[in-house]
Amino acid sequence: MAAPSSRAEALMARRGEIMRRALGMDYREFERSPIAFDYEALMGAHGYSLEEVAKVQRAAGVGGTPLLELRNLTDLVRSYAPAGHGARLFVKDEAANMAGSFKDRRASMSIHVAREKGYAGVIAATSGNYGAAVASQAARASLACIIVQEAFDSAHLGQPEIVEKARLCEAFGAEVVQLSVGPELFAHMLELLDGTGYFAASLYSSFGVSGIETLGHELAEEMRALTGAPPTRVVVTHAGGGNTTGTARGLRRAGATDTEIVSASVDLSGLHMASDADFNRKSFTTGHTGFGVPFATWPDRADVPRNAARALRYMDRYLTVTQGEVFYVTEVLAKLEGLERGPSGNTALAAAMSLARDLPREATVVVQETEYTGAGKHHWAQLNFARERGVEVRVGDPSESVPGRSIVIPEAPEQLRATDFDLARMRRSYVRNALAHAPEGYEPTDDDIAFLAEDTNSTPEAVEETVAALAAGE
């Protein structure tokens, strides 16, 4: 193994100090043990109520997006669902936010806090919509903005979706720092934070994740007004976990405690997220299992000491869909509902159409986001890019697709079939990771077990069983 360079090493050694200054808060006050921390205290530390968050967002031009019923898609599903089946489908058109996605909700809170605390600028590490959201909000708040992107493979070839997001960040006046593939991006972000004194507008801060709670709250209230009840299911495109966490917390705050939270990701199994060669063989740069699984099973891999996005706490089910299925529903949404939206945000829609088929007609399924579309960030652009990289694109049975080798566009909507991911396995994997990050020989206390049970939405008994099995070397 190569020794890390001294500069990167020195930066990583100062990580705690740099992040404390850049976040304007000290996460150490929430720690209870090497395993447990006070999650609700972290979430409440910014001191804003849900109403205050909504007020900040309204002033920032964010939120209050339309909730649309998808009557044509509902009837399409009913045309092949068993008799009496085919739930009503709805979508929250988050693309209507200023920078084109629900990420404006996160960014608006981060930028608000940065301005309140008197920072001159903000920095975020993201190749996704969050960059554009931060850049847009920073422009409104007259703050400088640097977005750090993993953008290119070693041949300087950019994924079209990421290239488009860089363009939008630059359109809003941000400086975009683009890197080749590799996790050392984090050390470079630390260097930029240290050099500029700017605020770390992390995707995973409690400010950002609190900003998504308004989305869950709005859709619960809007569904009550439209149908008389909160939704039966809410389907959330899942990557780093903020979308699932914030939406579910907002639904709970609105009293929608019976709503089932279904997270959904594009299946990219077999592709290595840190591989230079695999980087441009992915047709989705977010909303996929390459983020969804590792972040759910170890959220604290994030760029803050404790991740406010803790998806396992909230997901009742985790579904995967194929790239071809998502491209198919992206086309269907445009042609049948007059809504042309970006493919990544339609991940949950593919899962929702699969779910709706198995639910009674009285049930309601809400897809809680869309994202903007445009050159590069479009299913045509992605399919053409994939073909140029040697990925086979064909029409057929999507279950035959192999990520990075083939994309199979369904022949008919009946072929949309989401696959359940084993949540019990993810919970075990989380507990294993939590124990592995504690000092060697550390024995989890009762408080740790209770924390792990909460953090995995399971029971202390189930956690004890996993801990015992791990200790026995299973």
Add this chain to the structure above:
Amino acid sequence: MAEERCTPGQWVEVERVLLEPADRAGNLPDDTAAQPLRVWVKGFARAAVALGEECEVETMTGRVVRGTLSACAPGYTHTFGSPPPGIVGIGRDLRARLASYRAGG
């Protein structure tokens, strides 16, 4: 064809190596570990420099960054491209199917 030389104050892109392969993190896949970690930054050129030469730029936030001049007036060329197979007919087919379902077919 890219310009061969930038003018002072022109919007340009510079490139530099952040980490040589030997200095990169452990646990990287072999294909990534074999490559340097590179960074590209855009800004206003501080001098007239030819492509491939050392150049200083002042970025949009006012940082001064040194690197090798990699592009003068870098733009965007990403697009939509031609209709991929299997996509164009979806709307026509499903609208017909929906009409037939609603007609009781």
